[in-house]
Amino acid sequence: MSAAQIPFPDRETVADKLSALEGDGDAFLKLIFENPAQDDNLLEGLLFYLNRQSEARFLNSLKLGRCGEWLGYNAPSRLQIRLSEVARSSQHPAFAAFRDGLTRSGGLERAYPKSSV
Helix, strand or coil: CCHHHCCCCCHHHHHHHHHCCCCHHHHHHHHHHCCHHHHHHHHHHHHHHHHHHHCCCCCCHHHHHHHHHHHHHHCCHHHHHHHHHHHCCCCCHHHHHHHHHHHHHCHHHHHCCCCCC
């Protein structure tokens, strides 16, 4: 079995780390940010996390907003557009809360500043 067939980290692991962004969770995610080959795994985990939150009995919009802000501040520039695409992929309030936090962080504007022309 080849290592390319087993994605590490899997989407459940990334979703668990996103739900606990304190301590080793944020260090783990920052480590994933350093490797562009892990971008797809990160985004699949984020989508899984948001879908899981949208099905939850209680919507914790503050936590989702903080997650969006944290990703906006800490994710590298190469991920900012893809994070925005994930945030806009659903009309559900869980995605809206995440999108609000991502917008508040200003990560997309820092990654791609407006032209002076």
